[in-house]
Amino acid sequence: xxxxxIESRNLDLWYGSAQALKEITxxxxxxxxxxIIGPSGCGKSSFIRCINRMNDLVKDCHITGELLFEGTNxxxxxxxxxELRKKIGMVFQKPNPFPMSIYDNVAYGPRVHGLRNxxxxxxxxxxxxxxxxxxxxxxxxxxxxxxxxxxxxxQRLCIARTLAVKPKVILFDEPCSALDPIxxxxxxxxxNTLKHDYxxxxxxxxxxxxxxxxxxxxxxxxxxxxxxxxxxxxxELPEKKSTEDYITGRFG
Amino acid sequence: MxxxxxxxxxxxxxxxxxxxxxxIAMLTLLFILGYIVVQGLPVLTLSFLLESPRxxxxxxxxxxxxxxTFCLLLVxxxxxxxxxxGAAIYLAEYAPEGVVTRxxxxxxxxxxxxxxxxxxxxxxAFLVIYLGFGFSILSGGLALMFMILxxxxxxxxxxxxxxxxxxxxxxxxxxxxxWQTVSRVVLPSAIPGITTGVILGIGKAIGETAVxxxxxxxxxxxxxxxxxxxxxxxxxxxxxxxxGISDKMAYGxxxxxxxxxxxxxxxxxxIQRHYGRHHVRN
Numbered sequence: 001x002x003x004x005x006i007e008s009r010n011l012d013l014w015y016g017s018a019q020a021l022k023e024i025t026x027x028x029x030x031x032x033x034x035x036i037i038g039p040s041g042c043g044k045s046s047f048i049r050c051i052n053r054m055n056d057l058v059k060d061c062h063i064t065g066e067l068l069f070e071g072t073n074x075x076x077x078x079x080x081x082x083e084l085r086k087k088i089g090m091v092f093q094k095p096n097p098f099p100m101s102i103y104d105n106v107a108y109g110p111r112v113h114g115l116r117n118x119x120x121x122x123x124x125x126x127x128x129x130x131x132x133x134x135x136x137x138x139x140x141x142x143x144x145x146x147x148x149x150x151x152x153x154x155q156r157l158c159i160a161r162t163l164a165v166k167p168k169v170i171l172f173d174e175p176c177s178a179l180d181p182i183x184x185x186x187x188x189x190x191x192n193t194l195k196h197d198y199x200x201x202x203x204x205x206x207x208x209x210x211x212x213x214x215x216x217x218x219x220x221x222x223x224x225x226x227x228x229x230x231x232x233x234x235x236e237l238p239e240k241k242s243t244e245d246y247i248t249g250r251f252g
Numbered sequence: 253m254x255x256x257x258x259x260x261x262x263x264x265x266x267x268x269x270x271x272x273x274x275x276i277a278m279l280t281l282l283f284i285l286g287y288i289v290v291q292g293l294p295v296l297t298l299s300f301l302l303e304s305p306r307x308x309x310x311x312x313x314x315x316x317x318x319x320x321t322f323c324l325l326l327v328x329x330x331x332x333x334x335x336x337x338g339a340a341i342y343l344a345e346y347a348p349e350g351v352v353t354r355x356x357x358x359x360x361x362x363x364x365x366x367x368x369x370x371x372x373x374x375x376x377a378f379l380v381i382y383l384g385f386g387f388s389i390l391s392g393g394l395a396l397m398f399m400i401l402x403x404x405x406x407x408x409x410x411x412x413x414x415x416x417x418x419x420x421x422x423x424x425x426x427x428x429x430x431w432q433t434v435s436r437v438v439l440p441s442a443i444p445g446i447t448t449g450v451i452l453g454i455g456k457a458i459g460e461t462a463v464x465x466x467x468x469x470x471x472x473x474x475x476x477x478x479x480x481x482x483x484x485x486x487x488x489x490x491x492x493x494x495x496g497i498s499d500k501m502a503y504g505x506x507x508x509x510x511x512x513x514x515x516x517x518x519x520x521x522x523i524q525r526h527y528g529r530h531h532v533r534n
Contacts, residue, residue, distance in 0.1 A: 054421065
């Protein structure tokens with residue numbers, strides 16, 4: 001197993017008085033893809049949103065336990081969520097390009113972080129669009145509105161936008177659930193390439209997708225981590241009965 | 253019990269009745285516009301637009317009233333837009349849900365319900381007398397701001413709230429601060445809605461008479477500073493008609509007023525088109 005990048009220790013999460021995550025303890029290795037699977041409402045999205053502190057935005061959300069990123073508890077006192085999110089990017093379920101040009105979408109992050117140099121921005125935009133396999137399709141139309149792109153292109157643009165900030169970790173929260181099979185295949189190919197440079201955590205509803213793209217898989221059920229291990233092992237020789245039942249399609 | 257009227261008949265009857273309602277609404281507008289234009293057109297000459305009035309407005313033109321109206325609207329716009337949008341951003345993006353926010357929202361709604369004559373009276377007591385601005389462009393413009401502020405706040409707040417949450421999350425997830433997110437993503441996305449609200453607010457202000465008769469004065473001279481009194485177009489129109497000075501001139505002024513409102517609405521459409529090009533067409 002390679003170095004651990006993110007580690008969750010006894011993480012509990014409540015929305016008001018409803019507990020959504022119970023004692024989650026797991027470690028996500030560096031430059032690998034960790035998939036989180038489980039039926040709707042099992043807490044997988046709640047968990048991934050803990051990693052970049054997106055749950056801070058949710059009213060009455062309360063978290064205890066530790067979540068370590070590069071050895072530091074991100075729920076510690078002197079951690080700035082804004083700084084943290086520069087290192088831990090996120091791609092959402094529904095493509096959410098900003099209503100501006102393709103170029104401005106990708107340049108948004110660097111600009112927000114103070115970069116003004118046009119040549120430098122041009123270079124980052126080109127690199128990011130190439131890395132997200134979008135350059136061949138939109139490289140010549142950077143001034144076109146991002147809203148005019150197809151759903152799959154929009155999602156890859158959102159990935160490019162995330163890459164432009166040069167994060168270490170990319171979180172994918174069901175990135176293909178709104179996309180057609182061809183666009184889905186492109187995103188999966190992209191994840192396979194990106195894992196050489198980034199630590200990836202992906203929440204997915206689609207078990208085949210987890211099997212295809214991930215190195216490690218965590219199975220969540222009713223807010224608890226049932227089983228975590230190498231993807232091959234989880235899919236071929238699960239230890240727990242409920243994991244096997246879910247993977248073989250007996251529920252969920 | 254089954255109805256005595258067959259469904260197909262009631263369907264047709266409903267369609268006819270709805271058509272009649274729509275036609276009456278449309279015809280009312282056309283009739284008012286047509287009447288005013290026909291009455292006002294004879295006096296509408298270039299000299300009517302470019303000259304000062306003579307004999308209290310029975311002769312000459314209405315240039316000072318046009319200029320005065322524009323000056324008042326400029327003061328209103330420059331004060332209502334930053335304050336209104338600022339309040340809306342606070343309410344929509346920052347204010348925690350709770351008692352204070354509800355009190356502010358309630359206050360804004362109450363402000364919207366105050367009759368304009370009361371705002372005029374308040375403007376007279378507070379701006380003209382207490383602050384010593386006198387009958388002036390400044391007093392009139394600020395009093396009009398009080399009147400349209402709730403409108404601007406409400407429409408801006410709704411427009412901001414209509415911006416999809418996914419855009420905020422997308423921006424924050426890139427390490428943007430809340431203010432960067434609001435100012436660079438949320439506010440630009442809400443601009444078309446806000447613009448419409450502001451322009452409709454200005455449209456209300458342009459025709460307002462009760463507020464300005466107590467605050468802006470009724471001078472027919474060309475204003476030279478913010479502290480000069482002016483007579484706005486609707487007030488000029490009111491005086492021309494109520495004091496029996498000249499009906500013809502009153503209708504002519506009405507046409508000019510209507511054209512100004514029309515131009516304003518067209519501007520709203522143009523601004524929306526310009527900012528709307530990045531917006532979702534689904």
